[in-house]
Amino acid sequence: MIYLDHNATTPADPRVVKKMLPYFSEKYGNPSSVHSFGQEARAAIEEARHHIATLMHCHEKEIIFTSGGTEANNLAIRGTLEATKKKGRHLVTSSIEHHAVLNVFKRLEKEGYEVTFLPVNSDGRIEIQTLAEALRPDTVLVSVMTANNESGVMEPIEEIGFLLHERGILFHTDAVQAVGKIPLDCSSLPIDLLSASAHKFGGPKGAGFVYCRKNIRINPQIVGGHHEKGRRAGTENVPCIIGMGKAAEIAHQEINKEVFRIGALRDKLEEGILKSIPEVRIVSKNVLRLYNTSLVLVKYVEGEAMLLNLDFEGIEVSSGSACTSGSLEPSHVLLACGYPHEDAHGSIRFSLGKTNTEEEINTVLEVFPRVVEKLRKMSPFKAQSLT
Amino acid sequence: MYSQKVLDHFRNPRNVGRMDNPDGVGKVGNPVCGDVMVMYLKIKNDIIEDAMFETFGCGAAIATSSIATELIKGKPIHEAQNITNKAVVEALDGLPPAKMHCSVLAEEAVKSAIEDYEKKRNEGEGKPAESA
Numbered sequence: 001m002i003y004l005d006h007n008a009t010t011p012a013d014p015r016v017v018k019k020m021l022p023y024f025s026e027k028y029g030n031p032s033s034v035h036s037f038g039q040e041a042r043a044a045i046e047e048a049r050h051h052i053a054t055l056m057h058c059h060e061k062e063i064i065f066t067s068g069g070t071e072a073n074n075l076a077i078r079g080t081l082e083a084t085k086k087k088g089r090h091l092v093t094s095s096i097e098h099h100a101v102l103n104v105f106k107r108l109e110k111e112g113y114e115v116t117f118l119p120v121n122s123d124g125r126i127e128i129q130t131l132a133e134a135l136r137p138d139t140v141l142v143s144v145m146t147a148n149n150e151s152g153v154m155e156p157i158e159e160i161g162f163l164l165h166e167r168g169i170l171f172h173t174d175a176v177q178a179v180g181k182i183p184l185d186c187s188s189l190p191i192d193l194l195s196a197s198a199h200k201f202g203g204p205k206g207a208g209f210v211y212c213r214k215n216i217r218i219n220p221q222i223v224g225g226h227h228e229k230g231r232r233a234g235t236e237n238v239p240c241i242i243g244m245g246k247a248a249e250i251a252h253q254e255i256n257k258e259v260f261r262i263g264a265l266r267d268k269l270e271e272g273i274l275k276s277i278p279e280v281r282i283v284s285k286n287v288l289r290l291y292n293t294s295l296v297l298v299k300y301v302e303g304e305a306m307l308l309n310l311d312f313e314g315i316e317v318s319s320g321s322a323c324t325s326g327s328l329e330p331s332h333v334l335l336a337c338g339y340p341h342e343d344a345h346g347s348i349r350f351s352l353g354k355t356n357t358e359e360e361i362n363t364v365l366e367v368f369p370r371v372v373e374k375l376r377k378m379s380p381f382k383a384q385s386l387t
Numbered sequence: 388m389y390s391q392k393v394l395d396h397f398r399n400p401r402n403v404g405r406m407d408n409p410d411g412v413g414k415v416g417n418p419v420c421g422d423v424m425v426m427y428l429k430i431k432n433d434i435i436e437d438a439m440f441e442t443f444g445c446g447a448a449i450a451t452s453s454i455a456t457e458l459i460k461g462k463p464i465h466e467a468q469n470i471t472n473k474a475v476v477e478a479l480d481g482l483p484p485a486k487m488h489c490s491v492l493a494e495e496a497v498k499s500a501i502e503d504y505e506k507k508r509n510e511g512e513g514k515p516a517e518s519a
Contacts, residue, residue, distance in 0.1 A: 300443065301443065302421055302422075302443060302444050302445050302448070303445075304445035304446055305397075305444065305445055305446055305448075305449060308394075308397060308446045309398075312398060330421060340419075341418070341419040341420070341421070342418035342419060342421075345418075345421035377403075377404070378400065378403050378404075378441060378442055378443075378449065379441060379442070379443045380405075380414070380423055380424075380425040380441040380442070380443055381418070381423070381443055
């Protein structure tokens with residue numbers, strides 16, 4: 001199998017799994033227990049928090065463990081809105097957020113908030129001027145993702161943060177696709193809240209975190225005991241949190257080694273596709289993007305059909321086509337960038353990771369043009385354009 | 388997600404391609420929705436002698452097109468006309484709920500191609516075309 005779907009999930013690093021294993025049946029203590037057995041688990045969790053704080057350049061107290069990225073987004077957004085002293089009904093987010101953010105805002109809209117869903121330019125980026133014009137005196141919170149999961153496009157979070165801090169508006173960023181892939185320094189970035197997920201950077205599924213800048217009040221969204229300093233109740237998922245800590249430690253040490261190698265493979269893949277397949281384009285090719293992500297639009301064929309054919313050949317990718325999402329609408333990200341529906345239906349996403357090799361990319365470059373050719377032969381559009 | 392039968396028809400679609408001089412052609416769907424099917428029929432003595440298709444769409448769209456051609460080949464047109472999306476789904480051993488619209492499209496493609504044939508035949512016999 002050639003796995004090129006790392007923006008969906010990554011394999012847990014073997015060092016991560018090794019670190020987790022004892023915490024299932026040997027060191028299974030509850031970190032809230034006073035006895036030494038429980039305190040051993042507590043120490044391991046705090047070590048994990050330390051590794052995450054080191055990766056994020058923040059204080060340990062600013063890290064709140066959650067069950068994953070979706071819960072992190074819900075807690076960061078809803079938790080601060082509930083707790084903030086500033087009274088206002090206006091919120092801003094972008095139209096290309098992941099559903100784990102978009103649908104939180106849609107819910108808030110139903111609950112009485114007014115929400116502006118900011119458009120993006122044709123490159124998929126928020127323009128700072130558009131944001132500035134959307135802000136109002138009663139704007140309480142803005143949420144814009146660090147990097148887009150489909151296209152890899154990086155949003156100008158630093159500029160956004162400085163603008164918002166001048167106006168005293170809370171800034172949240174969904175950094176699920178960025179944490180562990182690129183260095184992020186919370187000590188210098190003007191970010192109040194950030195969400196991340198362990199399984200996107202070599203950790204296990206079932207753990208994530210919120211970075212919550214000190215002195216920002218946040219109400220728990222899961223209510224119960226006094227875990228996580230009263231910010232998230234429930235016995236900690238000890239093995240997964242420890243795994244996430246190890247993944248953060250590895251990411252911190254190895255991030256720079258991987259950027260250039262994976263980036264070169266991604267570029268080779270894109271050049272090869274552009275050379276061997278007519279009428280394709282790479283979304284936001286000339287914009288600052290995650291080095292591991294490539295979103296390709298192929299004319300006259302549909303995304304899921306490409307995905308399934310690649311799957312038959314052992315190549316695992318993803319598609320933003322309507323047919324993979326269970327709705328009839330294609331990717332909201334591509335539509336927001338201004339691509340017509342018929343083009344957006346033909347999208348295919350390659351997202352690379354640590355384990356990918358040049359040999360694998362060569363195989364994809366052999367198989368993918370064949371897949372496109374086979375499907376184009378079946379397509380009425382291609383047939384018409386040839387006659 | 389998909390039955391073995393769907394995957395088989397998607398992977399090895401039957402009767403795919405454009406037909407030369409078809410007696411009836413039905414084009415349904417919309418590129419905006421991500422599915423377009425074109426059904427071509429060869430008809431002799433009111434029997435569907437051959438059926439072919441071209442489809443732009445997902446795995447289910449291609450599989451439903453393929454099975455629909457198999458279901459109607461050799462059938463008298465009055466029988467083929469009664470094809471239902473349910474019959475298409477059953478012949479494929481089921482479809483995921485989100486893909487049911489693909490089977491409806493296959494049914495419509497067959498009906499539209501037969502309509503086209505009948506319209507042409509009526510015109511050929513000098514009768515006024517119904518939808519003109």
